[in-house]
Amino acid sequence: MIDHINALKTSWYLSPPWRGTIPPVEVNLLEKVYLRTMRTFGYCCGMQWKHECWIYSIDCRNEILHATQNQIIGTGELEAISVQKPAFVLGERVMLCSHDRGTKQRLILGIGLVNNSWFYVVELMSPTLI
Numbered sequence: 001m002i003d004h005i006n007a008l009k010t011s012w013y014l015s016p017p018w019r020g021t022i023p024p025v026e027v028n029l030l031e032k033v034y035l036r037t038m039r040t041f042g043y044c045c046g047m048q049w050k051h052e053c054w055i056y057s058i059d060c061r062n063e064i065l066h067a068t069q070n071q072i073i074g075t076g077e078l079e080a081i082s083v084q085k086p087a088f089v090l091g092e093r094v095m096l097c098s099h100d101r102g103t104k105q106r107l108i109l110g111i112g113l114v115n116n117s118w119f120y121v122v123e124l125m126s127p128t129l130i
Contacts, residue, residue: 028078040061045064048112081116
């Protein structure tokens with residue numbers, strides 16, 4: 001007999017919420033961008049898959065603003081800062097160190113640069129069964 005709940009949890013973590021391949025991002029991390037809503041330049045310091053689209057974190061004069069791909073224009077120029085590359089990439093499978101009995105594999109759904117350190121958004125919750 002198949003444990004359907006455990007099977008659902010296992011396959012949920014291994015299948016991205018975008019159902020297949022990861023959609024391309026509009027700009028790269030640390031790329032200089034023009035923020036249309038503020039009519040100013042900044043650089044992309046993070047991105048996260050949320051509400052079925054990419055949400056970009058834009059550093060504009062030490063203020064972090066959030067925008068969708070329709071609100072920014074990439075310039076192709078990378079910001080020169082002395083921070084190492086992130087250890088993980090978007091959509092990569094990682095193993096969590098937890099005491100949970102279920103699968104420990106999770107997907108990286110977001111990356112952000114905060115105070116010269118990389119932070120990752122990792123999927124944690126399986127779908128709720130009603």
